[in-house]
Amino acid sequence: MRTEPLRIAVFASGSGSNFQAIADAAMAGRLDVRIELLVCDRPNAGVVERAKQAGVPVHTFRPKDYDSRETYEREILTILQQKQVELVVLAGYMRIVTKVLVDAYWGRMLNVHPSLLPSFPGLDAIGQALRHGVKVTGVTVHLVDGGLDSGPILAQRALDVEPGDTEASVAERIHRIEHRLYPEVIQAIATGSIRLEDAANKPKEDGTAP
Template identity: 75%
Template structure:
């Protein structure tokens, strides 16, 4: 039984709509976590403004100033450890994650993706769904394992694709689902409904309670 809120860090690169949904859920009392840090690779991104408005500490960096991904991730890791972050939440973070962070937060790093994985991994998931003519797509929350959207699935939610949908219109329908599902999953991790078995989880096996 937890005696204090789960300490999380959110990673984002852009407008930060999923970050804002998490903040809103905390403010409304639907999400019992403490957002210890926003990590952003673009200091001018809108998500930084959102974090400052919410009173969330911000760590920004410029990848080009580092010799490698591993080098800037080592700096990030030090920030996470200093704030005793327990769960890393990727929310539109457009950088490849290396073993520096994956191994340090194995089984404690999650991502949200706009498709029903394993279908359509990668950055153009909505476009791929339309191009393939599928009738249903959705949103997936999964553990990060260092592969391309390949980690164990924690939760999914489906949405119908209409005949006249475009990439823009389908994205507009997916975003509200993301904003609802991600805080729900984080809360389920915080209250133990989703058991990540943080000390035992390995590359292939986990004891995870899936949400419908």
């Protein structure tokens, strides 16, 4: 059993509502983690101010200042290792993650996605779902494997699409679910209820290992 909080880093690009939900849960004692770092590719993003208000160290960068994704990820990886980060939490991070980080944190990097994967991966998942006329959509928390929202699924929660729903109305309810589900999954990892080594080694549908 762990005696110290789980050391995590949150990666985000936007307003940071999921970051805030995680930080609030930690400050309220519902989440046995210590947020060691926020990583953000947009120095002026709202999440940066949220992190400062929460007392979380921030690393910002501009991708255009680097000659490749791998270059800035190696820089980030060095900081993560210095801070002994155990779990990377992607929370609205709008960059493609390369093998530099995926390999270093295989089985220890999470993402939250606004659909019931494997349906509607990628951008505009809510819009994709509504254009397909689905009656049920939802939220998925999964491990990151370097593919397009293709890693092993850790948890899902469904949401009924009601007549007259718009992308905005569905998105509002999706975000409320994310803000509850993501901290719950992180806490389950922190307490050992979810064993990431088991999820990471789970055979894929074709019978092969990840």
